[in-house]
Amino acid sequence: MPSYHDIQQFLFxxxxxxxxxxxxxxxxxxxxxxxxxxxxxxxxxGINYSIALVNEERPGIEDRIxxxxxxxHYAQDPKSQMSRVVSNVEILEENEGELLVxxxxxxxxxxxxxxxxxxGRTTHRLKLNGAEFRIAAKKVQLATSRGVMxxxxxxx
Amino acid sequence: MNYDMNRDxxxxxxxxxxxxxxxxxxxxxxxxxxxxDEEMDRIFHRGWVxxxxxxxxxxxxxxQARNIGRQPVIFIRGDDDEVRVLMxxxxxxxxxxxxxxxxxxxxxxxxxxxxxxxxxxxxLGVPHSERYDDGFDKKDYGLRPAPRQAAYRGLMFxxxxxxxxxxxxxxxxxxxxxxxxxxxxxxxxxIDVSCGTHKYGYAGNWKLQAENSTDGYHLGFLHxxxxxxxxxxxxxxxxxxxxxNAPYRLRSLGNAxxxxxxxxxxxxxxxxxGAAKVPAAQQEYIDSLVAAHGEExxxxxxxxxxxHVLIFPNLVFIQTHIRMIRPVAVDRTExxxxxxxxxxxxxxxxxxxxxxxxxxxxxxxxxxxDDLEVFERITEGxxxxxxxxxxxxxxxxxxxxxxxxxxxxxxxxELNNRAILHYWRSVMSGEKILGSTxxxxx
Ligand code: FES
Ligand SMILES: [Fe+2]
Numbered sequence: 001m002p003s004y005h006d007i008q009q010f011l012f013x014x015x016x017x018x019x020x021x022x023x024x025x026x027x028x029x030x031x032x033x034x035x036x037x038x039x040x041x042x043x044x045x046g047i048n049y050s051i052a053l054v055n056e057e058r059p060g061i062e063d064r065i066x067x068x069x070x071x072x073h074y075a076q077d078p079k080s081q082m083s084r085v086v087s088n089v090e091i092l093e094e095n096e097g098e099l100l101v102x103x104x105x106x107x108x109x110x111x112x113x114x115x116x117x118x119x120g121r122t123t124h125r126l127k128l129n130g131a132e133f134r135i136a137a138k139k140v141q142l143a144t145s146r147g148v149m150x151x152x153x154x155x156x
Numbered sequence: 157m158n159y160d161m162n163r164d165x166x167x168x169x170x171x172x173x174x175x176x177x178x179x180x181x182x183x184x185x186x187x188x189x190x191x192x193d194e195e196m197d198r199i200f201h202r203g204w205v206x207x208x209x210x211x212x213x214x215x216x217x218x219x220q221a222r223n224i225g226r227q228p229v230i231f232i233r234g235d236d237d238e239v240r241v242l243m244x245x246x247x248x249x250x251x252x253x254x255x256x257x258x259x260x261x262x263x264x265x266x267x268x269x270x271x272x273x274x275x276x277x278x279x280l281g282v283p284h285s286e287r288y289d290d291g292f293d294k295k296d297y298g299l300r301p302a303p304r305q306a307a308y309r310g311l312m313f314x315x316x317x318x319x320x321x322x323x324x325x326x327x328x329x330x331x332x333x334x335x336x337x338x339x340x341x342x343x344x345x346x347i348d349v350s351c352g353t354h355k356y357g358y359a360g361n362w363k364l365q366a367e368n369s370t371d372g373y374h375l376g377f378l379h380x381x382x383x384x385x386x387x388x389x390x391x392x393x394x395x396x397x398x399x400x401n402a403p404y405r406l407r408s409l410g411n412a413x414x415x416x417x418x419x420x421x422x423x424x425x426x427x428x429x430g431a432a433k434v435p436a437a438q439q440e441y442i443d444s445l446v447a448a449h450g451e452e453x454x455x456x457x458x459x460x461x462x463x464h465v466l467i468f469p470n471l472v473f474i475q476t477h478i479r480m481i482r483p484v485a486v487d488r489t490e491x492x493x494x495x496x497x498x499x500x501x502x503x504x505x506x507x508x509x510x511x512x513x514x515x516x517x518x519x520x521x522x523x524x525x526d527d528l529e530v531f532e533r534i535t536e537g538x539x540x541x542x543x544x545x546x547x548x549x550x551x552x553x554x555x556x557x558x559x560x561x562x563x564x565x566x567x568x569x570e571l572n573n574r575a576i577l578h579y580w581r582s583v584m585s586g587e588k589i590l591g592s593t594x595x596x597x598x
Contacts (some may be wrong), residue, residue: 038520045351050351051352055511074529074530
C-alpha cells in the first residue's frame with residue numbers, strides 16, 4: 001500500500017497543477033469513472049433534489065477542461081493567479097487498491113485587482129493504477145459554500 | 157402608524173428624459189449613486205418586489221431572510237399557517253431580530269433587551285415591562301408587516317407603499333401567462349423551490365442583470381463556446397442559429413416585463429433530456445403533461461423548453477430556475493438563483509434539468525460566469541465617458557404587435573432593453589406610477 005508520504009505528494013502535486021492551470025495534466029489524474037462534486041450549501045437531499053456548484057462525471061469534467069482551454073471562457077481571461085496550501089491530510093479508509101483521504105486547503109486567488117480567499121475540505125477517493133493514483137471521486141466542501149461568490153471558474 | 161416611504165426628494169433634480177433616449181441611454185443611469193437612491197425609493201421601495209415562493213417555507217415557523225430593495229425582511233410561515241413578509245427590525249431599537257438566512261423559529265428574541273416576537277409577528281414579551289408607562293401597549297409593537305403583500309401561484313410579492321396599483325395590475329395577463337409555463341410544466345401545476353441556491357455577486361449595476369436576462373443577441377457570441385461544447389457532447393452536428401435570421405421572438409409584455417420565445421424542437425430536447433438519453437422517462441413525462449393540460453397546451457409549453465421571462469424589477473424565470481436580483485449599491489449587485497423541481501415529475505427529468513443548470517450556472521458554471529465577467533467589464537468601461545452613450549437601437553422601428561397585445565421583435569433585437577429602460581424612464585421621471593398601466597409602447 002502507498003505510504004502517507006506518497007498520498008501527501010499526490011495531493012500536493014494535484015494542487016500545483018490546479019494553481020498553474022495545467023488543465024490536461026490535471027485531467028489525466030482522473031479515473032475513467034469519475035465524480036467531481038462541490039455542494040452549494042447542504043447536500044443532504046441528494047443530487048436530484050439539492051443543487052450543487054459542480055456535479056460532474058467524466059464527460060462533464062472533460063467539457064469543463066475544453067471550455068477552459070478554448071480561450072472563450074471569459075471569466076478566466078485573464079486567468080486567476082493562485083496559490084494554495086493543502087494540509088491536515090487524514091486517511092479515512094484503506095482497502096485493496098482504494099483509499100479515502102480527506103484534507104483541507106486554503107487558496108488565495110488574485111484576478112483583476114480582486115483578492116479572493118477560498119478555503120474548504122476536500123475528500124478524495126483514490127484508486128491505485130499500478131504505482132499511480134487516479135481520482136475516482138472528489139468532493140470539495142467549501143467553507144464559503146453558502147456565501148455569495150463571483151468566480152469559481154478555476155480548478156479547486 | 158405612518159409607513160410612508162417617500163423621501164423628501166425633488167424629482168426635477170435629475171432630468172431622466174435626457175438620460176434615456178429612444179435609441180440610447182446615458183452611462184449615468186448605471187453609475188450615479190443619486191440615481192440609485194431614487195431607484196430604491198421609486199421602484200424597489202414602492203412597487204411590487206418579489207420576495208420568495210411559498211414552497212421555500214412549507215412548514216409552520218419556516219423562514220427565509222430576504223430584502224426588499226435595501227430593506228431587510230423575513231419571509232415566514234406563522235403558526236397560524238399564514239405566509240407573511242415582516243420587516244426584520246426590532247420595534248424597540250431596530251436591531252434585526254433574525255440574523256439567520258433561513259431556518260425554523262417559533263419566536264424571535266431580540267438579543268439586545270430581550271423583546272420576544274411570535275412567528276406571526278406579534279410582540280409576546282418585554283422584559284421588566286413594569287417600567288413602561290400606562291400608554292405603552294405590547295399589541296402596538298409587533299414586527300411591522302410589509303404594507304402590502306400579494307401572491308401569484310405561490311410567488312409572494314410585497315410593496316412597501318401602503319397604496320398603489322394591485323399586483324394583478326402590475327403583472328398583467330401576458331406576464332402571468334409566461335409565469336404559468338413554469339408551473340404547468342409540472343402535471344400537478346406545482347414547483348418545489350427548496351432545492352438550494354446559487355449566489356453570485358458582481359461589481360456592477362442591477363439593471364445589467366435585468367437587461368441581460370432577456371438579451372438574445374449575446375447568446376450566439378458570449379456563450380458560443382459553451383453551446384458548441386455542449387452540443388458536441390450531445391452529438392448534435394447542426395449548429396443552432398442564434399443570429400439575425402433566427403425565428404425566435406422577444407416579447408414586451410407591459411410594465412417592463414419581457415419574455416423570449418425560442419420555441420423549437422431543440423428547446424424541448426433540452427428540457428426533457430432528449431429521446432436518446434432517457435426515452436422512457438421522456439415519454440412518461442410528455443404523456444403526463446398531455447393528460448393534465450391537454451395536447452395543445454402541453455406541446456406548446458414543451459416547445460418553449462421552459463419559461464424565460466423578466467418580471468420587472470427583480471424576478472426572472474429561466475428554464476430551470478427562479479432568479480432574484482438584489483441591488484446592493486449602484487455598482488454592486490447580488491443575484492440568487494433558485495433551481496426548482498417540477499412536482500410529480502420523475503427524478504430522471506428533474507435530475508437532467510439540474511445537471512443542465514449546474515453546467516451553465518453558479519459561480520463554478522461555464523456560462524453565467526461569463527455574463528458576470530461582462531457586467532464587470534461594462535462597469536469598468538462606463539468610466540470612459542468621452543462618448544457616454546450606450547446603444548439600444550437594434551431592431552428599433554421594426555417591432556410587431558401580436559394579436560395578444562405583446563410587442564415583439566426578432567430575438568437579437570434590443571427590444572428587451574428598450575422595454576425596460578423606456579419604462580424605467582417614465583417611472584423615474586414621475587410620468588408614470590410603477591405598475592399602474594398596461595405599457596405597450598416600446
Ligand atoms: S433593540 Fe430589540 S429589544 Fe431592544
Ligand atoms: Fe448569458
